[in-house]
Amino acid sequence: MVLKLYVPGTFVSGGATITMVLAEKGIPYEPIIVNLEKKETKTPEFLAMHPFGEVPVIDDDGFILYESRAICRYLAEKYADRGPTLLPNGLKAKAIFEQAASVESSNFAPAVWKVMNEGLVKPRRGLTVDQALLDEALAGLAEKLDVYEIILGKQRFIAGDEFSVVDIFHLSYAPKFAKRGGIDIMTRPERPNVTRWWNELITRPTWVKLEAEGYKATES
Incomplete structure (x- = not known):
């Protein structure tokens, strides 16, 4: 089946x-x-x-x-x-993976959703965007990405040097507001490691x- x-x-x-x-x-x-x-x-x-x-x-x-x-x-x-x-082997590698997964669900995803809601969902529903709220949401996401910049300066992907399910989790909403909302926060020049990582994800052939x-x- x-x-x-x-x-x-x-x-x-x-x-x-x-x-x-x-x-x-x-x-x-x-x-x-x-x-x-x-x-x-x-x-x-x-x-x-x-x-x-x-x-x-x-x-x-x-x-x-x-x-x-x-x-x-x-x-x-x-x-x-x-x-x-997509999933690591070994006790310590699995622990690092789960740490990265928690970072995505507790830090990245909530920050992205605030940007998504104000910058993309509202316009699609014909509602007026509150620019102050959008700016606040973008600032919040920027803070998270500043930390990602440090992490990705030490390794290729979020959970280590191998592409994993955690990287895939990040593709949930961010590509949509980047393309449809014209928000380029994922590829800012001040965060070259995030830019490198993000471009690798969104250009992956699959x-x-x-x-x-x-x-x-x-x-x-």
């Missing part, structure tokens, strides 16, 4: 990062588009899979799992023998192809 991936129609957020892991690993899957406007995530059938009524969700031959970071970890571990490793094609069923 081909893995089923329940996602919204827009290629963004957790669905995008999961698809990136699937692509890197060459894992066949079937995307199932869930209509959020029609509240298809709130039906009894869907709530049986995800009690909070959200996407993404995977059905791996009857094994149901939600939360994108958990799904990415699961896929990377289950298919460890395919494609790039990511470039996914951004062009979106969700696309694949076969084994």
Whole structure:
């Protein structure tokens, strides 16, 4: 049975990062588009899979799992023998990986969401952007990226010198506000290490192809 991936129609957020892991690993899957406007995530059938009524969700031959970071970890571990490793081996390497994962979820993601909400979501909804709030959000993200600059000055990627699931987590929202919102904070000249790392992520062939094609069923 081909893995089923329940996602919204827009290629963004957790669905995008999961698809990136699937692509890197060459894992066949079937995307199932869930209509959020029609509240298809709130039906009894869907709530049986995800009690909070959200996407993404995977059905791996009857094994149901939600939360994108958990799904990415699961896929990377289950298919460890395919494609790039994406998860480290060894006690200390795993500890550094989890440290980096916590940094992404506790520092980067909340800061990015504030920028995303004010600089991209509001305009798409026809709402007026509060420039003061956007400037504050950008300043907050800049503070996080200043620390990233130090980290990336010592290693190639966020969790070490190997590309990992943690790097993929960062592709959830930031590329969208960089492209659609015209916000170039990820590639500022004062942070050359962040710029180098970020450009390597967004030009990775699997990511470039996914951004062009979106969700696309694949076969084994």
